[in-house]
Amino acid sequence: MINLIFILILILEICFLMTNIINYFQSSIWTIVSFIMVTIIILIPLLSFLSYSFFTVDNVEIIHEFSLYNFKEFLTGEIYIPTFFRTLLLALIVMIACMITGYPIAYFLAMYAHRSKYFILLILIIPLFMSYIIKIYMMRSILGYSGLINKLLMMFGIISEPSEFFLYNQNAVIITLIIILLPLIIIPTFTSLEKIPRNIVEATYDIGCKPFQSFRYVIFPISLPGLIVGAVFVFILALGDFVTPQLVGGTSGFTYGKIIYSNFGMAFNWPFGTALASILLIVSVLIILLTNYLTRKN
Amino acid sequence: MSSILELQNISKNYGSSVVLKDINLSIENNEFFTILGSSGSGKSTLIRIIGGFVKPSSGDLIFNNKVINEEPIFKRPFNTVFQDYALFPNMNVYNNIGFGLKIRKLDPKTITDKVEEVLSIVGLNDFKKRMPHELSGGQQQRVALARAIVCEPKVILLDEPLGALDAELRKQMQLFLKDIQKKIKTTFIFITHDQEEAIFLSDRIAVLNNHQFEQVGSPKDLYYKPKSKYLASFFGECNLIDGTVDNINNDIITIDTAIGKINIKNKYTNISQKQKITFAIRPEQIFLNQKKDNNSFSTNVDRVEFKGAVTNIILDFQKNIKIKVQINNAEEQIAINENDQFNIYFDPNFGNLFLND
Numbered sequence: 001m002i003n004l005i006f007i008l009i010l011i012l013e014i015c016f017l018m019t020n021i022i023n024y025f026q027s028s029i030w031t032i033v034s035f036i037m038v039t040i041i042i043l044i045p046l047l048s049f050l051s052y053s054f055f056t057v058d059n060v061e062i063i064h065e066f067s068l069y070n071f072k073e074f075l076t077g078e079i080y081i082p083t084f085f086r087t088l089l090l091a092l093i094v095m096i097a098c099m100i101t102g103y104p105i106a107y108f109l110a111m112y113a114h115r116s117k118y119f120i121l122l123i124l125i126i127p128l129f130m131s132y133i134i135k136i137y138m139m140r141s142i143l144g145y146s147g148l149i150n151k152l153l154m155m156f157g158i159i160s161e162p163s164e165f166f167l168y169n170q171n172a173v174i175i176t177l178i179i180i181l182l183p184l185i186i187i188p189t190f191t192s193l194e195k196i197p198r199n200i201v202e203a204t205y206d207i208g209c210k211p212f213q214s215f216r217y218v219i220f221p222i223s224l225p226g227l228i229v230g231a232v233f234v235f236i237l238a239l240g241d242f243v244t245p246q247l248v249g250g251t252s253g254f255t256y257g258k259i260i261y262s263n264f265g266m267a268f269n270w271p272f273g274t275a276l277a278s279i280l281l282i283v284s285v286l287i288i289l290l291t292n293y294l295t296r297k298n
Numbered sequence: 299m300s301s302i303l304e305l306q307n308i309s310k311n312y313g314s315s316v317v318l319k320d321i322n323l324s325i326e327n328n329e330f331f332t333i334l335g336s337s338g339s340g341k342s343t344l345i346r347i348i349g350g351f352v353k354p355s356s357g358d359l360i361f362n363n364k365v366i367n368e369e370p371i372f373k374r375p376f377n378t379v380f381q382d383y384a385l386f387p388n389m390n391v392y393n394n395i396g397f398g399l400k401i402r403k404l405d406p407k408t409i410t411d412k413v414e415e416v417l418s419i420v421g422l423n424d425f426k427k428r429m430p431h432e433l434s435g436g437q438q439q440r441v442a443l444a445r446a447i448v449c450e451p452k453v454i455l456l457d458e459p460l461g462a463l464d465a466e467l468r469k470q471m472q473l474f475l476k477d478i479q480k481k482i483k484t485t486f487i488f489i490t491h492d493q494e495e496a497i498f499l500s501d502r503i504a505v506l507n508n509h510q511f512e513q514v515g516s517p518k519d520l521y522y523k524p525k526s527k528y529l530a531s532f533f534g535e536c537n538l539i540d541g542t543v544d545n546i547n548n549d550i551i552t553i554d555t556a557i558g559k560i561n562i563k564n565k566y567t568n569i570s571q572k573q574k575i576t577f578a579i580r581p582e583q584i585f586l587n588q589k590k591d592n593n594s595f596s597t598n599v600d601r602v603e604f605k606g607a608v609t610n611i612i613l614d615f616q617k618n619i620k621i622k623v624q625i626n627n628a629e630e631q632i633a634i635n636e637n638d639q640f641n642i643y644f645d646p647n648f649g650n651l652f653l654n655d
Binding site for chain 2: 197199200202203204205206207208209210213217218221222
């Protein structure tokens, strides 16, 4: 069965490829080469992976027969859809928080930091080069029961005993994701703000804009595509994340990503995990297409 | 005519490097005033000071008898046409032009009327829905101009607006600018490095050289009565002949030069015997083939440059002196060939003398 699907996919691919070869016949050989590369490296593995979502599992044995059981399970199971929407909400909160904090940072960096802006930007994006796990552990030591925040709050007498508000719950997941994903929104926003010629900013004042009007009608609209790109990055990554909830989320902070993870790990139910993953993938792609459509319309 | 804008002792320096030094200027209402200078002469800084983008290091900017040094950009009744247009990329042509009015909170009906009117002045009615990146350079230029004039500013500042256009379009836009200025009756302050453009467009020109004004005057003043040797050759072509004053009569000065003695009308008060001077005369002020006793010189033709309407003839007087003569080609050119013997005549009424230090 699996072989059959593979062959089917390959045939489809070859047909697709042939039409493309005919279409691009006048264009260079590189178009075809790049198309073959994309097919081999991305499309075939992805499709063969997704084909698993139509299989079922019986006592750690994968049954290679077409079935919609996994999708039925997703729709009827008690936890899946609520968790999915809770995770969407979480990703939305993280995204909005990142937009609200990231935009001003990018703005002041691009507009007022002058010569030191690239240096500051570098410092801000260094965490991107660090291991993801290390960053989460770092957050743990900051947010934890005897972590930095609790110690500081106690030192200033705001709380009398360590608060459990910051670790092993949904708040911890949100705070950690915001901190980790923030650079991803700063970079594209900074780039789009920095590209605005000084002339255009001057022209807004020249035409009679007060500083806020200049921002509201010209600077912000021009930088919006960059902010949206960053926001989509953050949203998609927050939506699919499973390590953060694993390490700082505790029992109340589990997310959709963590369910997928546990299906591949502990439960050893690859087909169901794949089905959940493909639903996530489809939603993510839809979000990207939607934002793409919206930004292009503007 | 009354002065609308005055610059008093405006100086600007960045650290120790001087950009502008004691600029004094009075610009009259509704005139087309050009600030002309080569690149790096500080002309852009000057217009940016007027616009409010740069603060002068010292001196006062006076608009309608009021010092406006501290007035923020958005309060000044000036609008700028930027060198690279600086159209708002997120707005179409219509909104770009209407933006200034929207900010001023005019009612939508008035905005529509005014924008439509300006659109027809600049001839872009069919393009109002286009985005700036969908327009050619010349069209963007017109939008930038429309955006500036729609706010009905008292002064329009144009910072080398034609710099990025090709020669043909540039000529069209020059005509267009001149027409518009007549139509809307507003003061234009124009910046350029192109002398021809300045002469063609301006009511008055100020030449900026070495951080200061070399001369301020009408195009004709600058062309026929340049105040310095630099200006004489800056505006159009000019033959410069060094010499010493040989004799001064009441109305004739005789100068002794390497090509011989030349007599010129005396219109100077500061010239005395034996002074070292330079005689400057334009190629079209020298006449060919006129045999007169005085002021006639004869030599070989070094080169003949046929240019269509005119022909330039370069005469070789040895000792490194070459004189360019321009003749009008109204009739078909009389044959002049290289190495022909030729006679030229300096009319005493033409040419200028400059003192040499």
